[in-house]
Amino acid sequence: MHRGSVARPADDAHWRAVVDRRPPEGSVFVYAVVTTGIYCRPGCPSRRPKRENVRIFEGPAAARAAGFRPCQRCRPDEAPGADLAARIARARTRLEDTAEAEPALADLAAAAGFSPSHFHRVFKAQVGLSPKAYARTVRAARLRAALEEGASVTDATYEAGYSGPARAHADADAALGMTPSAYRRGGAGVQIDHVIVDSALGRLLVAATPRGLCAVAMGEDDAALLAALRARFPNATLRADGAAAHAVLPAVLALAAAPGTAPEVPLDLAGTAFQRRVWAELRRIPAGETRTYSAVAAAIGQPTATRAVARACADNPVALVVPCHRVVRTDGGLGGYRWGPARKRALLDTEAASNPSDTKSDS
Numbered sequence: 001m002h003r004g005s006v007a008r009p010a011d012d013a014h015w016r017a018v019v020d021r022r023p024p025e026g027s028v029f030v031y032a033v034v035t036t037g038i039y040c041r042p043g044c045p046s047r048r049p050k051r052e053n054v055r056i057f058e059g060p061a062a063a064r065a066a067g068f069r070p071c072q073r074c075r076p077d078e079a080p081g082a083d084l085a086a087r088i089a090r091a092r093t094r095l096e097d098t099a100e101a102e103p104a105l106a107d108l109a110a111a112a113g114f115s116p117s118h119f120h121r122v123f124k125a126q127v128g129l130s131p132k133a134y135a136r137t138v139r140a141a142r143l144r145a146a147l148e149e150g151a152s153v154t155d156a157t158y159e160a161g162y163s164g165p166a167r168a169h170a171d172a173d174a175a176l177g178m179t180p181s182a183y184r185r186g187g188a189g190v191q192i193d194h195v196i197v198d199s200a201l202g203r204l205l206v207a208a209t210p211r212g213l214c215a216v217a218m219g220e221d222d223a224a225l226l227a228a229l230r231a232r233f234p235n236a237t238l239r240a241d242g243a244a245a246h247a248v249l250p251a252v253l254a255l256a257a258a259p260g261t262a263p264e265v266p267l268d269l270a271g272t273a274f275q276r277r278v279w280a281e282l283r284r285i286p287a288g289e290t291r292t293y294s295a296v297a298a299a300i301g302q303p304t305a306t307r308a309v310a311r312a313c314a315d316n317p318v319a320l321v322v323p324c325h326r327v328v329r330t331d332g333g334l335g336g337y338r339w340g341p342a343r344k345r346a347l348l349d350t351e352a353a354s355n356p357s358d359t360k361s362d363s
């Protein structure tokens with residue numbers, strides 16, 4: 001150990017950054033405390049050390065080389081925010097791919113380079129759900145997929161990774177908004193509120209269960225829009241102008257008017273694990289940009305699944321909210337659109353005009 005070999009005492013500027021817990025713009029320096037053997041980022045919330053015990057290093061590597069250990073609170077080895085999103089996205093994919101009912105969150109955290117508590121916090125900030133809650137929605141989606149494919153409730157329960165029907169039932173009620181049997185029976189016992197309004201893109205149907213948005217569709221004909229909703233949930237109780245639909249309507253209308261905005265609407269979507277991965281990936285495409293079907297396939301780690309990606313886009317239950325219109329063909333063609341190619345063209349033109357990508361900054 002050669003503590004202090006490349007360290008220097010804190011000069012006034014560095015000391016001020018430590019005292020203020022505010023690093024100078026662009027600086028990556030860390031400070032080590034000789035009495036504890038720990039080094040921190042300047043923003044660390046830990047108790048302020050004595051100035052004479054502080055040594056300044058140009059970066060975490062230098063502090064480590066000098067024999068200091070990283071602080072558990074401020075985690076100075078992690079680039080502040082730089083690759084957090086990517087690491088969480090990878091953890092999320094692992095979580096989706098695991099067949100276990102209760103994925104080992106400590107392992108996921110370690111694989112992503114976080115302590116369990118830090119992982120929990122960052123995951124929740126990025127995804128909007130805790131890792132456990134997210135795992136529950138993944139299992140619930142599997143359950144739905146199996147039920148949609150015609151499996152019995154019991155088979156679907158085990159296929160989805162549940163230990164038993166009681167657990168599945170509890171989870172499904174929380175995450176699906178429907179019990180497995182109700183979903184199996186085409187939404188029997190579930191109330192779906194819907195509203196149809198005018199929009200720049202024609203008549204717009206918005207439907208929601210008490211758990212969240214379950215359908216957004218566009219068309220010319222109210223009767224056809226309703227018929228499609230009924231076909232999807234043949235046994236649900238459909239209620240026109242219900243409260244659940246009105247609760248999410250403003251967010252959807254805002255999205256239809258200004259496609260770049262991303263309102264946080266609770267979603268209640270049925271889908272296979274694959275479909276949900278595609279839909280999640282589509283939600284990461286910024287307004288004003290497009291991706292090809294094959295790029296989306298590559299992004300979800302299944303580069304040969306271009307056709308399945310196109311099918312998942314076509315099966316998107318919530319227009320605009322999951323922006324499947326931002327996916328186009330490799331040859332420059334528009335590709336299909338469940339709600340008509342003219343609407344797809346119009347959406348892409350509007351987004352390109354309101355959000356020119358050549359003026360965006362990457363800083």
Ligand SMILES: [Zn+2]
Nearest residue numbers: 040044071074
């Ligand atoms: Zn610290």
